[in-house]
Amino acid sequence: MIAPISSTPVAPLFVPADRPERFEKADRSGADAVIVDLEDAVAPAAKDGARSNLYHALRLQNPTFVRVNSEDSGWYDADLAAVRAFGLRRICLPKAESVATLDAIIETLGEDVEIMALIETARGLEAAAALAAHPHVARLAFGPADFALDLGAAASDAIKAHALMRLAVASRAAGKALPLDGPSFEVADTTKLASECRQALNHGAGGKLCIHPAQTSDVIAAFRPSAEQLGWAQRVVDAAQDGAARLIDGKMIDAPIIAQARAILLRGRSQSGKGV
Structure with missing residues (x-):
């Protein structure tokens, strides 16, 4: 499964899985993919109820991923079971580190599943080439906040640049599209968003994750070739x-x-x- 550059999303938008009334709004926001988020966007007490909302994701027109909780959480197996039950075929895997985990996902969900592997740890970055080469991985994406936390370092521009460039090389060596940069958390600061997009482009990113609908058009414009x-x-x-x-x-x-x-x-x- 090789993800062609011409058909890969540039500005996927996260939407909380416990807010199903926002799913179609996200789909119409201008984003070119939707990530229904069972992980960071959902409080622990709301996880079980959020899974039942995955049914509503079946109606979305854009490519739709489900970000499950990480493998080391207490919710991972139930998340995969819900994805399988509703027949969703795209997974966003946080803290991706192991080809064995990817193989187990395919064994659980089936051979037609597509995975976006989030690189958020030092082990994940070291395994990036192997993860990108996995036949069911369509895209690598970078999670700078969790990555810096795992390193025990500040989320500096230098650290982000190093990681993104390594992910870009791993992605293209595997014949996959360039990776997605992590989101900008300062939603109202369009100047900072534009700066982050320029930096990400310079470091080999092919798009940027979004956490608010207002970000999608600016991200797509930044990654679109100029006139x-x-x-x-x-x-x-x-x-x-x-x-x-x-x-x-x-x-x-x-x-x-x-x-x-x-x-x-x-x-x-x-x-x-x-x-x-």
């Missing part, structure tokens, strides 16, 4: 129909640059009309 990039890419592709190296805008264009231009055009087409 200048699209124009350059189109000129390169138009001029390179025969595949030969040539000068475009004063620069030599060869096969790798032509492939890059085609990827930019694909990304621009796949992200058009999604919330912006």
Whole structure:
């Protein structure tokens, strides 16, 4: 199962599993995927009731993942059982660290399941290449807050940059789409969100998780190729129909640059009309 760059979400939006009235609002928010969250967004006393709400996720139009609780929690097995009971086929796995855990999920839920593996620990980062290469992992995503907590360090820009670049390399080496950056928690600060998106792009991210509907359009706009990039890419592709190296805008264009231009055009087409 290889996740093509042209069809991967850029701005998945979390929605609490205990707030089913918000599911369809999230689906219509402009996000290009929805993550129904049984983990951080749901208080311990509400976990059991939240699972029964997964039924409402079946009506959503966007790709819909269920973030289960981590394997070391007391809720993990019940979460997987609920996902299986309702026939949902996309899992967001927090604190992903082990290929054996992924294999067990597939054994429990079936061969058609797709997994978003959240890298939130040092062990997860060390295992990133193996996790990305798993045939049922469609995407890696980064959880900077839990990652910093696991390290016992501040969530500095340097730590986030190091982790994201390693996840980007692991993802592309496995033929998967670039990873998703973690969310911005300062929902009202659009300047900070824009800055985080620029940094994430520079460090190899292919999108960013969202925790509020107001973030989705800004995230998609940030990760969409600019008009200048699209124009350059189109000129390169138009001029390179025969595949030969040539000068475009004063620069030599060869096969790798032509492939890059085609990827930019694909990304621009796949992200058009999604919330912006």
